[in-house]
Amino acid sequence: MPQALLPEAAGETMGFIERIKSELAYVRGALRALRKVSSAAKNRNRTFPDLIEDIAREHGDRPAMIAENERMSYREYNERANQYARWAIANGVKKGDCVALMMPNKPEYMAAWLGIARAGGVTACLNTNLRGPVLANCVNIVEPKHIIVDTAIADGFHSADPFLQTKAEYWAYGSGVDAWKRLDEALDTFSRDPLEASERPKLTTSDRCLFIYTSGTTGMPKAANINHYRVLAISLGFNGAMDMKPEDRIYVCLPLYHTTGSVLASGAALTAGASVVIREKFSASQFWDDVVDYECTIFQYIGELCRYLLNSPTHPKERQHKLRLACGNGLRPDIWEDFKNRFAIPKILEWYAATEGNAVFFNFDGKVGSVGRIPKWAERRFVTEIVRFDYSSEEPKRGPDGFCMKCAPGEVGEVISQIIDDPSRPSQRFEGYADPKATEKKILKDVFEKGDMWFRTGDLMKKDEMGYFYFIDRIGDTFRWKGENVATSEVAEAITVYPxxxxxxxxxxxxxxxxxxxxxxxxxxxxAFDMSGFYAHVERHLPRYARPIFLRLQQSMEMTGTFKQRKVDLVREGFDPNRIADPLYMLHPEKQTYVPLDTGLYEEVESGDLRL
Structure with a gap:
């Protein structure tokens, strides 16, 4: 039999072809993104507001943003931003001063922070879902000069009143809060014309533009510093990665107070002269109507959004769309192909990044389950490593020489990215948070040599021989049981495939x-959930130490505004039937099946009479 026809030779040929295809995909995708971003790195005096001003001149009456009850052309977007800039200047906002913004998803939101940035101000993007002391903390740590609140959510903001420590001036967008000044009325008194050179502060890409908050799934949110370079790099980088054209329309139902919604998805479209279709909140029942009716070509996802759609009843329009791409992060391997096939998604662009971090990679070739790859030829530009991790101390391990140790292919560790304060490599900088102590906690020093500094992502991953990264878990989510490390994400993947x-x-x-x-x-x-069948599935697919001992059945999952699961309250409530109204079950060590967990059984576990 000729060598060319041998099965093992055919397999090697296929592997070689797949590798070439992967490299070509990465070369094309990376070059598109890098070409866009390089312009931001070269010209330190050109900021996002400057770029939008040029694009508005070019695209004029083309729709920049489309919402259910509002459309805003590029000309209107830029002119509205001019009014915000003049309002900010007239009210004493100087370069670096903070203005807190709490407003639902709508085109006005994007115009507000663009205008404040044009005036040199820094917009703190408040999470519209937060209440009470948590919301107050977000305000207090950035020390705003002014606070803008949309009156539609004013009641939610008022829940923070007893905890606020601010001398800020309050502005209401809309009627209904008599004690506050009316921002919408004040804006209309200012000119929409371009700002004169004498009105504009001197800004560079190193100046701060936004405060964007971490989600706070495990504690108080932190306000990440986002400078003008980072706004440009994210917007232009994803513009290139998605190969954005003016004809594109991207569907954004993720919150605009987060990087993904306002900078990544919207920024990518707005820097390309494309259109952003904005929905106030994600709705599984409305999703396909919007995507089809607005003729969207791209949508931005978070992994749980995809799971919601997949768990929803069949929609008559779910395959009638004009989509060419779904872009996002967190799409788990257990639903990846089902999601792609059911909804006829031509291409999925999964990526990894963090609001405040300097580690980023893309999955340009659609490798199922991978969050991205850094090819060998790009490793010197994007200096990212996976280091061995000590689960007991939740710190990277260090060898006898005191330095960290790189993981071998397939070995799980923490992803870190080198911090380089070099004007020619601004993407490797780490701008930190409003709180210097929070910034210090994310910096790992003396990693591979004395004096080097690396950003701690807080994410556990593994990498294969080809350089593909695979997300395992967040540090703090992984726990130890029976002397073994249990990754919550891997357990979740194993059990969610059960019918x-x-x-x-x-x-x-x-x-x-x-x-x-x-x-x-x-x-x-x-x-009609089959509990006995579920136990058989768990026994078959998970090692003994990783099988959930306790189950809690809920009507719905509590999520953050960015579709991340909340765990703090669940962990605190534990498995106590005296505190929990939901049905509870326990994997009984003697009966080897899940049984209802009542007060008597709970007391046996608590006393140690029933050993797990």
Whole structure:
């Protein structure tokens, strides 16, 4: 038999072809993104507001943003920003001063922070879902000069009143709050014409533009510093990565107070002369109507958004769209292909990045399950490593020489990215947070040599021989049980493929008289859920130490505004039936099946009479 026809030779040929295809995809995608971003790195005096001004002149009456009850052309977007800039200047906002903004998703939001940035101000993008002391903390840490609140959500903001420590001036967008000044009325008194040179502050890409908050899934949110370079780099980088054209329309139902919605997705479209279709909130029932009716060609996702859609009933328009691309992060391997095939998505662009971080990579060739890849030829430009991790101390391990140790292919560790303060390499900078102490906690020093500094992502990943990264878990989510490390994401992937499981949130809970934390899963299930079949599935697909000991059945999963699962309250409530109204089950160590967890059984576990 000729060598060319041998099965192993054919396999090697296919592997070579796949590798070439992958390299070509990365070369094309990376070059598009780098060409766009390089312009921002070269001209330090050209900021995002300057770029939008030029694009508005070019695209004029083309729709910049489209919402259910509002459209804003590029000309109107830029002119409205001019009014915000003049309002800010007239009210004493100087370069570096903060203006806090709490407003639902709508075109006005984008015009507000563009105008404030044009005046030299820094917009703190407040999470519209936060309340009370958490919201107050977000305001207090940035020390705003002015606070803008849309009156549609004024009641939510008022919940923070007893905890606020600010001398800021309050502005209401809309009627209904008599004690505050009316911003919408004040704006209309200012000219929409371009600002004169004498009115404009001197800005560079190193100046701060936004405060964007981390989601706060495990504690108080932190205000990340986003400078003008980072706004440009994210917008232009994703513009290139998605190969944006003026004809594109991107569907954005993610919150504009977060990087993904306002800078990444919207910024990518707006820097290309394309259109942003804005929905106030994600709705699984409305999603395909919007995508089809507005003729969207791209949509921005978060992994849980995809899971919601996949768990939703069939929609008559779900395959009638004009989509060419779905772009986002967090699409888990267990639903990747089902999602792509059911909804006929031509291409998925998964990526990895953090609001405040300097580590970024793309999955340009659609490798299922991977969050991206850094090819060998790009490693010197994007200096990112995976280092061995100590789960007990939640710190990277260090060898006898005191330095960190790189992981071998397939070995799980923490992703870190080198911090380089070099004007020619602004993408490797780390701007930190409003709180200097929070900034210090994210910096790892003396990693591979004395004096070097690296950004800690807080994410556990592994990398294969080809350089593909695979997300494992967030540090703090992984827990130890029976002397083994349990990755909550891997457990969730294993159990969500069981029929009837709509969603799963996995975490560890403390059990008296045991070491480590026992696994627990909060599940959203269908009505006819087969508990005995679920146990058989868990036994077959998970090692003994990784099987959830406790189950909690909920009607819905509590999420952050950016579709990240909340775990803090679930961990605190644990498996106590006296505190929890939801049905609870326990994997009984003697009966080897899940049984209802009542007060009597709970007391047996708590006392140690029933050992796990």
């Amino acid at each position: 009837g499981v709509k969603d799963a949130n996995v975490f560890g809970v403390a059990v008296p008289n045991t070491d480590g934390r026992a696994g627990m899963a909060s599940l959203v299930v269908e009505e």
